[in-house]
Amino acid sequence: MIGYVKDAVRDVHTYFKTLNVRQLISQAISLGLIVSSALMIWKGLMVVTGSESPVVVVLSGSMEPGFRRGDILFLHMSNAPIRAGEIVVFNIDGRDIPIVHRVIRVHEKAETGEVEVLTKGDNNFGDDRPLYAQGQMWLNRKHVMGRAVGYLPYVGIVTILMTDYPYVKIILIGALGLLVITSKD
Amino acid sequence: MHTFLYRTNSLLTFVASVLVVLCILASITDYFHRDSAVVAVDIVQVDRFQVSQAGNDEAFLAFNISADLRSVFTWNTKQLFVFLAVEYATPENAVNQVSVWDRIIERREDALIALPRVQNKYRLVDQGRNMRGRDLNLTMYWNAMPKSGRIYTGQKTLTGYRLPDTYS
Incomplete structure (x- = not known):
């Protein structure tokens, strides 16, 4: 476990050392893809179910x-x-x-x-x-x-945690962001 | 490529997809389930029939409720929400549904109901003064709330009840 965390930290470290524009753009696009596909699924569900919150x-x-x-x-x-x-x-x-x-x-x-x-x-x-x-x-x-x-x-327990303890939201978004930038396709 | 986070992510994604598929399968087995529910309801007595303070007809009834809903339970049923509704039509309202009794049943053994005389748990009040001599239907509904998956409702309607022509 600790070894893996160290790996992750080293990944982030090398990421920032070897940062270049091309890579940055490609990662911004993949992040955008994730966000927009989530939005598409949600809006698609709205159309199918006829409810404003499906x-x-x-x-x-x-x-x-x-x-x-x-x-x-x-x-x-x-x-x-x-x-x-x-x-x-x-x-x-x-x-x-x-x-x-x-x-x-x-x-x-x-x-x-x-x-x-x-x-x-x-x-x-x-x-x-x-x-x-x-x-x-x-x-x-x-x-x-x-x-x-x-x-x-x-399934919605994460939402409950996020509304009850706002810092859980920050940790979660941080972890996801880290995952996106450290994963090399 | 094979970092801890990456592996955790794929593991969690896999677990989530397997769970979703299992939930869908469990719900599909419910779909093919056929029950043989037995329901017998009767109005034993009109305890009181009057105009309420707000100026609407109000009836206090006593019911005889017996039902065997044990066959409704499946392995995916968490609970049944059973309720009895008085249903009637008036010149003002095309549909009136008033729930007068309900019960949450969590175990199959408890789904055998025999209540010789229950008074309405919720008020049976009309929107106006249209209940004298009114024909009523009594419908027993059972809303099956699953452990996961589809929520569905079964029902049985009994007809031929009538409220008195005069207040008491």
């Missing part, structure tokens, strides 16, 4: 034991009407963080087809009205970002 990390324990902090959910937003029992991700005006909870009540207007829904976290005692904006009784379609259709445990 993957979300569960940030609270309000859906336990089904979903725990750090699990990830895949969202899909179709034109199908919202119905009771669906797990939806919604935004509340004046709140930054979207919430993942279950629809427990649906009223769909006969004339306009507009829906009014009420949500609740499976692990919470009461419904979500205290979480909604002041005086808001129902969620409408415009608040809903997508419904959860797929689930993977633990």
Whole structure:
């Protein structure tokens, strides 16, 4: 292990000693490729799923034991009407963080087809009205970002670590950057 | 080329891809699973039927709920979220769904439910005063939350219930 770390340090050292423009440009391009392909995958998923954020990390324990902090959910937003029992991700005006909870009540207007829904976290005692904006009784379609259709445990734990401990983010980005510049194709 | 970081990176990438493939396979086995769920629900009694303080119809019902959902469980099922919804249509609303009872079931053995008399856990309130003499459907839903993969819902609807014509 220590030997490998020494190797890595020596790599970085030789890298800076033998730095030349051609190499620098080639590395900038490969870094750009990585970033842009990640962006392409994300935007592609947005188109396929019809949701503005196709993957979300569960940030609270309000859906336990089904979903725990750090699990990830895949969202899909179709034109199908919202119905009771669906797990939806919604935004509340004046709140930054979207919430993942279950629809427990649906009223769909006969004339306009507009829906009014009420949500609740499976692990919470009461419904979500205290979480909604002041005086808001129902969620409408415009608040809903997508419904959860797929689930993977633990995968988002890094995100949780990064939001809880900001220095983890710095270490991680530093390590990745080091990997990119020391790897010689 | 063969530094520690480089090897760690390829190892982690490989592990991640294997895990993703396994999760997809586990979810595919769920897809071919057929259950034979048995559901029997009945309204035993209308305890109270009145206009709420906010001026909407509100009913307090007692249900008889029995269900055998043991066959819904697969090796990839983490839990079932089971709930009973009262469903009806009014001149104002084409669809009304109100969840009146729910339960989280984490083990196959617990999926045999027999509740002789349960009152609605959540309020059964209309958006208006349209519930007198209203025909109701009762639908039992079971939302299968997986250990990994696809989330899916099964349901059984029972029809032919009706609320009284007068308040009590």
